[in-house]
Amino acid sequence: MHxxxxxxxxxxxxxxxxxxxxxxxAVGRIAGLGQPPAGFKAExxxxxxxxxxxxxxxxxxxxxxxxxxxxxATIASETRAAAxxxxxxxICPPDTDPVIDEPAVVELIRRRAEAAGYARVLALGxxxxxxxxxxxxxxxxxxxxxxxxxxxxxxxxxxxxVLRRALEYAATFGLTVFLTPLDPELSSxxxxxxxxxxxxxxxxxxxxxxxxxxxxDLELIRDIGVRVHFGRLSCARSVELVARARAEGLPVxxxxxxxxxxxxxxxxxGFDSRCHVRPPLRGxxxxxxxxxxxxxxxxxxxxxxxxxxxxxxKQAPFGDTESGISGLDxxxxxxxxxxxxxxxxxxxxxxxxxxxxxxxxxxxHGHLGxxxxxxxxxxxxxxxxxxxxxxxxxxxxxxxxxxxxxRVTHTLLEGQIVHAAxx
Amino acid sequence: xxxxxxxxxxxxxxxxxxLAARDIAEPVLVGIYTGGVWIAERLRQSLGITAPLGHLDxxxxxxxxxxxxxxxxxxxxxxxxxxxxRHLVLVDDVLNTGRTVRxxxxxxxxxxxxxxxxxxxxxxxxxxxxxxEAHVVGARLNLPVDQQVQLTxxxxxxxxIQQTG
Amino acid sequence: xxxxxxxxxxxxxxxxxxxIEGLTRDHLIDIxxxxxxxHGVAERRVKKLPTLHGKTVVNLFFEASTRTRTTFELAAKxxxxxxxxxxxxxxxAVKGESLLDTLRNIEAMQCDMFVVRHEQSGAAEFIARHVKxxxxxLNAGDGRHAHPxxxxxxxxxxxxxxxxFANLQVAIVGDILHSRVARSLIHALNILGAGEIRVxxxxxxxxxxxxxxxxxxxxxxxxxxxxxxVIVMLRLQKxxxxxxxxxxxxxxxxxxxxxxxxxxxAKPDVLVMHPGPINRGVEIxxxxxxxxxxxxxEQVTNGIAVRMAVMSITLGNHARPAGExx
Numbered sequence: 001m002h003x004x005x006x007x008x009x010x011x012x013x014x015x016x017x018x019x020x021x022x023x024x025x026a027v028g029r030i031a032g033l034g035q036p037p038a039g040f041k042a043e044x045x046x047x048x049x050x051x052x053x054x055x056x057x058x059x060x061x062x063x064x065x066x067x068x069x070x071x072x073a074t075i076a077s078e079t080r081a082a083a084x085x086x087x088x089x090x091i092c093p094p095d096t097d098p099v100i101d102e103p104a105v106v107e108l109i110r111r112r113a114e115a116a117g118y119a120r121v122l123a124l125g126x127x128x129x130x131x132x133x134x135x136x137x138x139x140x141x142x143x144x145x146x147x148x149x150x151x152x153x154x155x156x157x158x159x160x161x162v163l164r165r166a167l168e169y170a171a172t173f174g175l176t177v178f179l180t181p182l183d184p185e186l187s188s189x190x191x192x193x194x195x196x197x198x199x200x201x202x203x204x205x206x207x208x209x210x211x212x213x214x215x216x217d218l219e220l221i222r223d224i225g226v227r228v229h230f231g232r233l234s235c236a237r238s239v240e241l242v243a244r245a246r247a248e249g250l251p252v253x254x255x256x257x258x259x260x261x262x263x264x265x266x267x268x269x270g271f272d273s274r275c276h277v278r279p280p281l282r283g284x285x286x287x288x289x290x291x292x293x294x295x296x297x298x299x300x301x302x303x304x305x306x307x308x309x310x311x312x313x314k315q316a317p318f319g320d321t322e323s324g325i326s327g328l329d330x331x332x333x334x335x336x337x338x339x340x341x342x343x344x345x346x347x348x349x350x351x352x353x354x355x356x357x358x359x360x361x362x363x364x365h366g367h368l369g370x371x372x373x374x375x376x377x378x379x380x381x382x383x384x385x386x387x388x389x390x391x392x393x394x395x396x397x398x399x400x401x402x403x404x405x406x407r408v409t410h411t412l413l414e415g416q417i418v419h420a421a422x423x
Numbered sequence: 424x425x426x427x428x429x430x431x432x433x434x435x436x437x438x439x440x441x442l443a444a445r446d447i448a449e450p451v452l453v454g455i456y457t458g459g460v461w462i463a464e465r466l467r468q469s470l471g472i473t474a475p476l477g478h479l480d481x482x483x484x485x486x487x488x489x490x491x492x493x494x495x496x497x498x499x500x501x502x503x504x505x506x507x508x509r510h511l512v513l514v515d516d517v518l519n520t521g522r523t524v525r526x527x528x529x530x531x532x533x534x535x536x537x538x539x540x541x542x543x544x545x546x547x548x549x550x551x552x553x554x555x556e557a558h559v560v561g562a563r564l565n566l567p568v569d570q571q572v573q574l575t576x577x578x579x580x581x582x583x584i585q586q587t588g
Numbered sequence: 589x590x591x592x593x594x595x596x597x598x599x600x601x602x603x604x605x606x607x608i609e610g611l612t613r614d615h616l617i618d619i620x621x622x623x624x625x626x627h628g629v630a631e632r633r634v635k636k637l638p639t640l641h642g643k644t645v646v647n648l649f650f651e652a653s654t655r656t657r658t659t660f661e662l663a664a665k666x667x668x669x670x671x672x673x674x675x676x677x678x679x680x681a682v683k684g685e686s687l688l689d690t691l692r693n694i695e696a697m698q699c700d701m702f703v704v705r706h707e708q709s710g711a712a713e714f715i716a717r718h719v720k721x722x723x724x725x726l727n728a729g730d731g732r733h734a735h736p737x738x739x740x741x742x743x744x745x746x747x748x749x750x751x752x753f754a755n756l757q758v759a760i761v762g763d764i765l766h767s768r769v770a771r772s773l774i775h776a777l778n779i780l781g782a783g784e785i786r787v788x789x790x791x792x793x794x795x796x797x798x799x800x801x802x803x804x805x806x807x808x809x810x811x812x813x814x815x816x817x818v819i820v821m822l823r824l825q826k827x828x829x830x831x832x833x834x835x836x837x838x839x840x841x842x843x844x845x846x847x848x849x850x851x852x853x854a855k856p857d858v859l860v861m862h863p864g865p866i867n868r869g870v871e872i873x874x875x876x877x878x879x880x881x882x883x884x885x886e887q888v889t890n891g892i893a894v895r896m897a898v899m900s901i902t903l904g905n906h907a908r909p910a911g912e913x914x
Contacts, residue, residue: 198795199609201709201732201768206796270594271710315718316687317708319731480625483637483667483900492904493639499625507633533634 001415002026002041008048008378012055013351014358014367023053025374028415033368044417046410048378054350055366056088056375056411058357060255061231062306062328064090064121067108068097073308073393075109079118081328081391083419086377086408088119089365090306091357093178094126095153101126101137103145110146118418120375122361124151124178127166133157136169143173148361149229151178154278156213158184164220171226176362178229181213181238182279190319192234192282196265202318205280207235214241221250229360230254232305234279236289243298253360254298256290257305258334259325259398263287267398273314273321274398277305294352295344301356302349304331308394326394329387333404336381340405346381374415383407427580430545430561431462435469437559438512438543442470447510447539453477455527456498458516458574462545465580466514477502477511484526506535516574518544521555546572546582594713601905604716604725605898607734608775616779620744622897623890629666630892639900640669643700647673648690648715649728650706655864656728659888660703663895672699687711688718695720701903702726709733709768724902726895732766738863739772741894742820743780745887749859750817753780759812759854760803761788761844762822762871765795765833769863770822778802788812788844792833809844813853820861821846821871837870846872851881859883 003025010033011018017033024032024040031037064078082090092109094100100109106123113121125142127150129135139150150170156179157163170177186209191197193204214230218241221228233239233254242254263281275281293299307324314321335353339346358366368376387402389395411419442450451474454463460478467476478501482494513527524542531537543559548566566572571587574580595604602615629635645664649657657673664671676690685693694702701724704712709731716725729735750756758777764770764787777785778801787798788806799805806812813819828834851858860872860882868874877884 193796195797195800198797199771199801201730201734201771203732204796271713312686312688317706317711317714317730319708319710320687482625483639488639488904489907492907493622493900498621499628501628529638533632533636535633 001043003044003046003412003415003417004036004042005046005048005053005376005378005410008051008053010053010368011347011350012368013347014055014355015369017368018347023368023376025376025412025415028374030368030370030372030374032370046378050382051378051380051409052346053376053378055354055368056377056413057086057332057353058089058091058361058366059087059306059328059331060091060301060303060357060360061093061257062087062090062304063095063308064092065308066096066112067105072310072313075112075121076116076118077393078306078308078328079113079116079121083118083411083413084391084408085328085330086332086379086411087328088375088377088411088413090119090121091148091361092121092123093151093153094124095131095155099126099131099153100124100147101129101131101142103141106142106145106147117413117416119413122146122148124149124153126150127152127170127177128157128162131155133159133162136166139170139175140173143175148363149176149178151231152180154180156180156182156184160216164224167220167224167226167228171224176227176229176360178231179217181210181217181230181233183209183213186212187278190276190280191268192265192280194265194283196268200268200271202268207237207282207286210235210279211237211241214238218245218250218252221245221252225251227251228253232257232260232279232303233290233293233299234260234282234286236286239289239293239298243293243296246298253300255301255303255357255360256294256299257327258302258331259305259327261287261291261294261338262334263398271318272398273316273318274325274396276314276318276321276323277325278323291338291343294338295348300352301360302335302352303357304328306392308392309396311395314396324396325398326390326392326396328392329390330397330399330404332377332379332408333385333387333406334399336406337404374412376410376412377408378410379406379408381406425582427545427561427574427582428465430582431465431580432469434462434543434545434559434561435466438466439470441541441558445539449474450510450512450541451477451504452512452514453479453502453531455479455481455513455515455523458545458576459514461574461576461580462516463514466543475503477504479527479530481523481526481530484530486522486526500530502534506531506537508536508538510539510541511537512541512543514543516545517572518547518555518557519550521551521553524555525553545574548572594716597905602902603905605736605902606712606716606725606727608736608739608772608779609734611779613779613781616740616743616776619740619894619897619901620747622901623740623744623893626896626900627890627893629896630889636666636668638668640664640667640903643669643903644698645669645671645701645703645899646694646699647671648676648694648702648704649674650676650704650711651729653705653729656705659891660726660728660895663892663899666892667896667899669899672697687715691715691719695723699723700906701899703728705729707731722906724906726898726902729768732768732771734772735768736772737891737895737898738769739776740898741887741891742773742861742863743776744890744894745861745883746818746859748890749883753777753782756782756818757784757786757816758782758818758820759786759788759816760820760822761809761812761846763793763824763828764789764798764822765793766825766828767822771801773820774801774803786812786816790834790843793828809850810853813850816854816858818859818861819846819851819854820863821866823863823865824867824870837867841870845870846876848873848875848879851876857881861887864888
C-alpha cells in the first residue's frame with residue numbers, strides 16, 4: 001500500500017528533523033521524506049496540514065493484562081486503545097500469569113498482538129524464576145524467544161546477592177535489566193510519607209525507599225557494567241542520582257510515568273483511589289524536579305505505566321484498592337500539556353516518547369528514517385478534548401473529566417492504518 | 424403590645440384558689456423554656472412557694488423531629504426535686520395546638536410518676552389539635568391563624584402580637 | 589468535592605459525621621451544647637428520649653470493638669431508636685462479599701443510619717459516598733484517620749472542667765503515628781482555639797511533619813508536660829514492638845508512662861484523660877489512673893451523651909427538607 005502523508009509538520013527527533021513536508025510510506029516502510037521515491041503512486045492520501053507527523057509512540061511500560069488477568073483487560077482491547085492514542089509499540093512487563101519466564105508465554109503474547117493487529121507488544125522477560133527473587137530465570141532462552149530485556153516486573157528483588165548475580169548473568173547476554181527502584185520493606189505503605197499522609201492517616205512510603213535502592217543499585221552497576229533502566233522515578237533526589245551517574249558514564253537510564261508529572265500527594269484528598277499508585281504521588285518539589293529531569297534528558301523516556309483495572313479493584317476504602325492508573329488513552333495528551341506548560345519543546349517531548357525508549361531497548365525503532373518500519377502517528381496538537389470514557393477496558397483514571405490537548409487523527413503500524421479518527 | 428404582669432397576677436389568684444380547693448399544700452412549679460420559666464418564677468414568688476423551680480426543655484420530645492430535626496434552642500432540663508408523688512404545676516406562656524404540653528407531659532413522666540399535674544398558661548389562643556385544656560388561664564385570645572402571640576422578657580414581661588409569614 | 593465538606597449539605601449542616609476537619613467552631617459548639625442537654629438523661633428514672641423513635645441505626649463494625657460499639661448502641665437506644673449490630677470479619681481468609689455488596693444488602697433493610705468502624709483510613713467517607721442519600725453515616729473510627737465522636741467527648745469533658753479553651757495547654761502522649769483519636773482531637777482543639785497543643789512521643793511514633801497539624805513536638809515528658817492543663821494518654825498496642833517502633837512496654841513506661849512524678853510537672857488541677865482501654869503500667873500508673881485528677885470514667889459517661897447529640901443532629905438534618913428554617 002502506498003500512502004502519502006501530506007503537508008504535516010514532520011518531527012523525527014532521532015534525525016533532528018522538524019519541518020513541514022510530505023512523508024511517503026510504501027510496503028510497510030518509510031519510503032521517502034519531502035520527495036516521493038521513484039515509482040511511488042499514492043493509493044491513499046492523508047491530509048496532515050496543521051498536524052504533527054511523528055514516529056509511532058513507544059510506551060516503555062504498559063500492561064495489557066494478558067495472560068492471566070483477562071477480567072481487567074486483554075491484548076486486543078488494550079492495543080486498540082493504544083492505536084487510538086498514537087502508540088504503536090507497548091513494552092509489557094513480565095508480571096503476567098503465568099509470568100514471562102518461559103518462551104511459550106513470549107510467543108503467546110506476540111501471537112495475540114499480531115492477531116489483533118493494532119500495535120506491537122514487546123515482552124520483557126523475568127529476571128528471576130516466577131519473579132520470586134530466588135532463582136535466575138532462563139534469560140538466554142527468553143532473549144532468543146524475543147524478549148527485548150529482562151525485568152523484575154514491579155517486584156523488586158529483596159536479596160542483594162541474588163540481584164547482583166542476576167545483573168551479572170543478564171550482562172553476559174547483553175541484556176538490559178529493567179529494575180523497579182523500591183525497597184520492598186520500606187515501601188509497604190500506601191502514600192508518600194509527607195504531610196498529606198500524616199493528615200489522612202495513610203501509612204507512608206519514604207523517598208528513601210526509592211533513592212536508597214537506586215544508590216545501592218548504581219554501585220552494583222559500577223562494578224558489573226550491566227545496562228540498567230530504572231522504571232518510574234518519583235523523587236527529586238532520584239533524578240539527581242541518575243543524572244550524576246550518567247554524567248560519570250554509567251550505563252544507566254530512567255523513565256517517569258506521565259501521571260507523576262501532573263499529580264502530587266495533594267490529589268489524594270478525599271481518599272481518591274484513582275490516585276492510588278506505586279510509586280506514590282509525591283510532593284510538588286518532586287513533581288517539578290521530574291519535569292526538569294525530563295526536559296534535561298536525565299530522564300530519557302516518558303511512559304504511561306498503564307495498569308487497567310476492573311471497577312471493583314478501585315471501589316473500596318483506599319487501602320483495600322489495587323494500585324495503578326489506566327494510562328494509554330492519556331499518554332500523548334498529558335505529555336503535550338508539558339509542552340503547553342513550557343517545560344520542554346515539542347521535538348524533545350516526542351523524542352522522550354520515541355527515540356528515547358528505542359535507545360533504552362537498543363532497537364532501531366522510534367524514528368522515520370528511510371527503510372524503517374512505517375510506525376507513524378499523526379495528531380492535531382491544537383485539538384482539545386474532554387476525557388470522558390476511555391478506550392481502554394480500564395476506566396481507572398483520575399484524568400477523566402480533564403480537558404486535554406492533542407487528538408490523534410491517524411496511526412500507522414508497519415504501513416497499515418490501524419486508527420483513523422472520524423470527523 | 425400588652426403588659427403581662429397584670430395577667431400573671433390574675434393567674435396567681437386563680438392558682439391560689441385551685442390549690443386550696445384541691446388541698447395541695449406543697450406544689451412544685453415547672454416552667455417550659457423560655458417564657459414558661461419567666462412566668463413560673465413570678466408565680467412562685469407571688470404564692471410564696473419554697474420548693475425550687477423546675478425548668479423543662481421539650482426539644483427531644485417534640486413530635487416534629489422528622490420535619491424539623493433538632494431544635495436550635497436546646498438547653499438542659501433541670502428538675503431539682505423528685506417528681507415521684509408530687510403535685511406539679513406545669514407553666515407555659517402560650518397554649519395553641521396543645522402539642523408542646525403533650526411533649527412536656529411525656530418528658531415529666533420520664534422523670535417519675537407525679538401525683539397530679541395542673542396546667543397554667545398565660546394566654547390560651549385556641550386552635551387546639553389535641554384534647555388538652557388549661558386549669559389556669561391569664562387571658563383568652565381568639566387569633567386568626569396568620570397571627571402569632573409572643574411573650575417578651577425577662578425583665579419586663581410583655582405580650583406581642585405579630586403577623587406571621 | 590473536598591473530602592471534609594462532603595459531610596455537610598449545601599447549607600453547611602451536618603449530614604454525616606466523618607471527621608472533625610473542615611467543621612466550624614459553631615458545628616462543634618452545637619454538638620457540645622446538645623450533648624449538655626442530653627447529659628442528664630442517664631440520671632433519670634426513664635433513661636430514654638423518644639427523639640429517634642422509629643429510626644433504625646446499624647452498627648457496621650468491620651473492626652472489632654466491644655467498648656465503642658456498646659456506647660453507640662446505648663446512645664441509639666436511649667434515643668428510642670432500633671439498633672442492629674453487624675460484626676463483619678475482614679480477615680482475608682474469611683473475605684466474602686465486597687464492601688459495596690454488604691452496604692447494598694443492609695440498605696435493603698430500610699435503615700436510617702450507619703455507624704461505621706473500619707481498619708482502613710477513609711473507609712467512613714467511602715461508605716458515605718456510596719450509600720443512599722437519606723442514610724446518615726457516623727464514623728466510629730477509620731484506620732489512623734479519624735475518630736470524631738471520641739474527640740467530641742474529649743473536648744466535652746474538658747469543657748466541663750476548664751471551659752476557657754483559649755488559655756488551655758493540652759499534651760497528647762504516646763503513639764500519635766497510629767492514632768485517629770489524636771488526629772481528631774488535635775483538629776477539634778485547634779478549631780475551638782486551644783492555647784497550645786503538644787505531642788509527646790519518641791520519633792518512631794510521630795508522623796512526618798506532624799507540626800503541620802498545628803502542634804508543638806516534644807520528645808521528653810519532662811519538657812512537654814510542664815504546666816499543662818490536660819494530659820491525654822494514648823493507648824499503646826502490642827504490635828508496635830513487633831514493628832520495631834519500640835523496644836518494650838517497660839522502656840515506654842520508663843520514658844513516657846504517666847507516673848505521679850510526671851503528673852506533678854503539670855498544673856495542680858490538671859485533667860488526666862485516656863480514650864481507653866487503659867494499659868496499666870504501660871501508658872499510665874494505676875495510682876494516676878485511679879487518682880483524683882483522672883476523668884477517664886467521666887469520658888465514658890460523656891461518650892454516650894455526645895453520641896446521642898451527634899445522632900440527633902445528623903438524623904435531624906436528614907429529615908429536614910432543604911429550605912425549611914428552624
